[in-house]
Amino acid sequence: MIKLAPSLLSADFAALLADIEKAEKAGVEYLHIDVMDGCFVPNITVGLPVIESLRARSCLCFDVHLMIEDPDRYVERFIAAGADLVTVHVEACRHLHRTLSHIKEKGALAGVALNPATPAAAVEHILHLTDLVLVMTVNPGFGGQEFIPEMLPKIRQIKNMLAARGIDAELQVDGGVNPSVAPDIIAAGGTVLVAGKSVFGAPDVARAVEELRKSAAVT
Template sequence: MSNTIKIAPSILSADFAKLGEEVRAVDLAGADYIHIDVMDGHYVPNITIGPDVVKALRPHSDKVFDVHLMIAPVDPYLEAFANAGSDIITVHAEAGPHTHRTLQAIRNLGKKPGISLNPSTPESVLEYLYEDVNLILVMSVNPGFGGQSFITSQLRKIEAIRKRIEALGLDIDLQVDGGVNVETAKQVIAAGANVLVAGSATFKGGPSKYAENIKALRG
């Protein structure tokens, strides 16, 4: 595994009245990815943004747009999010009946496929999918809202997935999303994660603090 820790600020915690400015600010502050949480009010109990907003934000940063689709069904929307400027498109293992087909569709759109596991979803669902993904996202809160507390049982899942990735000799980003702050960041990095999604911990204190916050998360 690369020792480089990547920080992916979740714009869910940004000021929605000036999202373009916020994306530029975290880009300049040292973000590696821009994490975009898409929620549909159906798969998760919240509604956030659609592909038009992703498209509107694209000119504001050259960083990787890491788009997390918490929507079901997900397949009808893949092309729209790909065309909007996504670089990584992550879907939930439970969001459709044919996960392998969904991941193939993302790859065929020229994007990097990711798969996300909810806290109650076992890592065994990945067994026949490792070769088909560039990113695995372990949710350390139940998806739907920002600002939740970290679920510590997910550390075991992160460790198990990292061991499996290494055993297979694959180059896969292992991402963690939910309750990530300076304290829990150390735990998830030790468990094997190399990409940290952080909303509240990045955006707290306003733009003058973003660089400091990102540096602290990186450890």
């Protein structure tokens, strides 16, 4: 079954809890939380206090995407704050094998993300340590961008790598995801859709989630 991960980046920051509750009632599987430091990407978003506060009010799987430099310094603190899944960028990790192992040792699921310019081969050697691989289909930093269709072959390539090794990791796709592009993403091998504007930017979150699920089922 295809899983949905609405992105907090596109929610109403004056009513975060209300938006999260709408998504939770609509049956989504994850809450995708982008953490940006203004260095690795040109934007700053939420951090530890927000995650800690929301954790006490939501049962969703907190999918924390660290778009920060030197993520090793903060991994333990984000897990302690309530992250169920921590995804780090291959581009930001000096010792990726160690970072992913550390995440798992601390009791969270481990994910690795690739920016559009990073080839699939960059994560081939650590796939056995991952619970999730995230393919960015926009250049990270801001919500509401257009999907980059040239990323579809990369999704297929990573799907084939996982299958060839018998690795049962989720393949998450983040960036410009909406009902129009969802069928192509699923056909390429994506299993988790991160959707920001198309869910939290919609007038009716429940209907937006339903439309995204329906479109993902058409492959």
